[in-house]
Amino acid sequence: MTRQARKLEHLWHAVRSEMRNADFSDINLVNNCLPETAICALDLSTRAAGLKLSRPVFINAITGGVEESDSINRELALVAKECSLPFAVGSQMAALENPHYSKTFEVVRDAYPDGVVFANIGAYADPDMARRAVEMVRADALQVHLNVPQELMMAEGDSDFRGYIRRIEKIVGAVGVPVVVKEVGFGIAREQAAILKGIGVAAIDVGGKGGTNFMQIERRRAHLKTNEDLTEWGIPTAIALLEAASGAPGVDIIASGGVNTGLLAAKALALGASAVGIAGLAVKILLSEGAEALIARLRNIECELKTVMVMTGANSIDELRSVPVVITGKTREWLEARGIKK
Numbered sequence: 001m002t003r004q005a006r007k008l009e010h011l012w013h014a015v016r017s018e019m020r021n022a023d024f025s026d027i028n029l030v031n032n033c034l035p036e037t038a039i040c041a042l043d044l045s046t047r048a049a050g051l052k053l054s055r056p057v058f059i060n061a062i063t064g065g066v067e068e069s070d071s072i073n074r075e076l077a078l079v080a081k082e083c084s085l086p087f088a089v090g091s092q093m094a095a096l097e098n099p100h101y102s103k104t105f106e107v108v109r110d111a112y113p114d115g116v117v118f119a120n121i122g123a124y125a126d127p128d129m130a131r132r133a134v135e136m137v138r139a140d141a142l143q144v145h146l147n148v149p150q151e152l153m154m155a156e157g158d159s160d161f162r163g164y165i166r167r168i169e170k171i172v173g174a175v176g177v178p179v180v181v182k183e184v185g186f187g188i189a190r191e192q193a194a195i196l197k198g199i200g201v202a203a204i205d206v207g208g209k210g211g212t213n214f215m216q217i218e219r220r221r222a223h224l225k226t227n228e229d230l231t232e233w234g235i236p237t238a239i240a241l242l243e244a245a246s247g248a249p250g251v252d253i254i255a256s257g258g259v260n261t262g263l264l265a266a267k268a269l270a271l272g273a274s275a276v277g278i279a280g281l282a283v284k285i286l287l288s289e290g291a292e293a294l295i296a297r298l299r300n301i302e303c304e305l306k307t308v309m310v311m312t313g314a315n316s317i318d319e320l321r322s323v324p325v326v327i328t329g330k331t332r333e334w335l336e337a338r339g340i341k342k
């Protein structure tokens with residue numbers, strides 16, 4: 001199967017799949033009955049990967065490199081512009097191998113010339129490819145994605161992952177923009193976060209379990225008969241945030257993987273995330289209900305986030321990152337077993 005056909009199937013499955021939210025039920029925020037704050041006075045700006053962002057929520061990597069993605073990327077970029085959100089393009093590997101597909105990414109800069117835009121490549125790319133990906137969209141930062149379980153589930157996927165650390169290190173040294181290493185739904189643990197810190201990545205997007213499930217999507221695409229329990233593989237998003245933060249202190253941590261509501265975004269930020277990425281929900285709403293519906297949903301998420309900020313007494317994202325958080329249940333047990341403290 002060609003890469004193009006696969007990308008179309010991913011879009012199709014993402015739109016058809018039931019939307020799942022990450023499980024943050026063990027993460028409890030505490031009501032502040034005397035908040036010295038007001039909705040109109042909230043500061044939503046944040047910093048991630050060394051970039052100043054006017055909003056903490058962004059549209060995470062989805063598509064590009066297939067004819068249909070031209071209009072999808074343009075519309076997503078216009079939505080991001082309307083809501084003043086950063087925007088990450090999908091993997092540019094197809095365009096790096098065949099320049100015909102570059103236009104499906106370049107449309108993003110035409111639509112959103114002043115926006116914060118992330119380029120995106122796989123960890124097997126070389127520094128020259130990384131530089132070209134950044135130039136293609138005049139990116140402010142570069143995402144390098146990791147998706148080992150997905151590759152292993154794909155009939156046509158990779159099965160040899162040696163050398164990624166060295167490759168990412170070379171990319172970090174070559175691109176001239178901050179590098180964000182991201183998972184796509186299986187989470188990043190403390191040990192690998194520490195390695196990523198050691199090779200100089202600017203931010204870690206934990207891409208935890210709980211939202212879009214690429215093992216499930218690949219299983220369905222290939223009509224695999226493997227047991228379904230394998231598709232529950234991964235580190236849940238809330239836990240991955242704490243794992244990555246403990247392994248890479250001082251590195252910005254980005255939350256993604258089913259962070260689809262304002263309350264979940266607030267909890268992720270309160271756990272220490274600098275920003276929150278949303279992918280599956282965004283493309284599902286765009287393709288099934290249209291751009292206006294997506295704008296409305298993103299505004300609703302921001303509105304909920306502001307509500308929670310006031311209820312916790314946080315005036316800014318920075319303050320939200322240090323409100324009291326009570327961690328209970330299985331999440332607490334996991335953290336204790338791993339010796340991780342919030």
Ligand SMILES: Cc1cc2nc3c(=O)[nH]c(=O)nc-3n(C[C@H](O)[C@H](O)[C@H](O)COP(=O)(O)O)c2cc1C
Pocket residue numbers: 010011014060061062063089090091092120143144145182183184185207210211212256257258259277278279280281283
């Ligand atoms: C249709 C689709 C295509 C995706 N393609 C890419 C990609 O090309 N590169 C990448 O880094 N992540 C890709 N992702 C993963 C997302 O960026 C994100 O990490 C993952 O879906 C988890 O977030 P979510 O639960 O908000 O969807 C894709 C996600 C979807 C739904």
